[in-house]
Structure formats: C-alpha cells, structure tokens
Amino acid sequence: MYSALLRLYALVFARRRFRVWNTLLFELGLRGLGILNYQDRMISGEVTFLRRCLKEKDNPVVLDVGANEGGYSREVVAINPSALVFAFEPHPQTFERLVVNVGVCRNVRPVNRAVGDVPGRHKLYDRNAGGGTTHASIFRDVIEGIHKVQASEWEVDATTLDAFIEEQQLTCVDLLKIDTEGYELNVLKGGRKAIRSGIFRTIQFEFNEMNAVSRAFFRDFIEILPQYQFYRMLPGELQRIDRYNPRRCELFAFQNIVAILRGEHSWS
16 A cells, blocks of 8 residues: 555656645655754753753763863753753863853863874864854865865874773763764764773764765764664654665754663663
8 A cells, every 4th residue: 555655646746736735745844854943942852852861860971072162061050950960062262161061060070182083183164263253164175065164273182082981980871962063973983991880871962064074974983882762862762773775764954863781771
C-alpha cells in the first residue's frame, strides 16, 4: 500500500507545474522531522530535552563544547542549579562575553580553549574581525564558502576530551554538548578513551551544512559511538533513529542529534 501510494504520487505530481507544492511539502516535512527548527530553544527542543535530561539529577556534570556567549550553560544551571558546567569557548572576544554572562553562575566554569582530536595551537576562523560571532569555526570554508564573507583568523589553544577529563579527574559526564560549526566529529575523536569507558551518559551535537565542509557524515558519528542509541530532537520529545539510512540520515541541515548510552535510560 505504501509503495503503491508513492508510485501514484510520482505519476501524478512529478511535474514541473507542481514544483512549488512539492518544495513546500519537502520543507514542511523537514521541520516535522526536527530539521531546520533553529529559531529558539523551545522549537529546537533543547529546553524540553535539558529538563528531562538534567532536572532530577543530583550534581550533574556538563561539558558545553562551543559555549559561545553562555546561553546554553545558563539554561543548564537554570534548570538544575546543582549542575557543574565546563563551558569551552576558544574565541578570545567571545570568551570575554561568556565570562561576563556566566559571572553570576558560580557553577559554570569558563574554559578558553577549543576541543578537538589533538591538543596544541589551532587556527580559528570567523566572519567578524572585531568581536566574534556564533559562526567561528576551525574550517575557513565555513566562513568563506557557506557564509560568503572573508574570514578573519585567530590562533587558539586546544585540548582533547580525554586530556581534559584526566586533568579534571572526571569519572562521569552526564551531558556532553557539542556545537563547533562542523568540528563535532573531531571533538569526539579526541574522546575515544572516554567514549569506550562509558563516561559520557548523553551526548548532544549539531549536524548541519557545516558537516559537508568537514566531510563528516552521519554514519561517522554512528561508527564512533557504537554503544549509543541515536535520536533526533523534536520540540517536545525525541524521535528514535532505529537504523542508519543514508536517504534519511545524511541531511546536511540544522538538527540536534542526541546519543544516549544504551542502558542509561529510554526516550522512546
């Protein structure tokens, strides 16, 4: 029945005159699947997710990688004041604003470092030569190819998840959030030891058009996190991704993906 319906639709509506209609259905379908819902944290689903993930936990530990000006970190401590948040932001000007914005949150610890697959000095690119933006990326082409503006360049310090966890002697991270403009897979590569040990209970990361620049496919995330169940974030719940399907997974547009350690808890 399903196949017959698809065939009938193609026979009737696969016409140039229905281009606007088909494009509208495509765009609506993406939003219904949790894609391109970036307008705020309510429609993206982050607020509901954080409440369900952290509200009832005692003293949860959160790593906010790509904290920008601290909005996510502040949301975490607003939901659970006992949370300890390490907020990583490498851009020097953005980091200054982060420090000011989380100054009243005693449980948020700003860290002026990037997080990647190797420690050391990394080049960071942004579209603003002055104060820093939300688009800063390790990849120049994110700025010049996607945002179509000339990139400014900074050198920043970088660490890895494994090195930081050892440095801080962390034994459990309740939530690892990664928003690094296409560098998310590299962040996870620097935490292979922690991933294998199951330190990260829940991981949230963005998957978007920047991954086309970094050549990081959805399949790569599944392979580096084999003991995790994947979900796509919706405004009020999580949609389970039961199996990898290139047609439905390799969609290079804004979406929040949640990976939960199997056996930790179910969001079905």
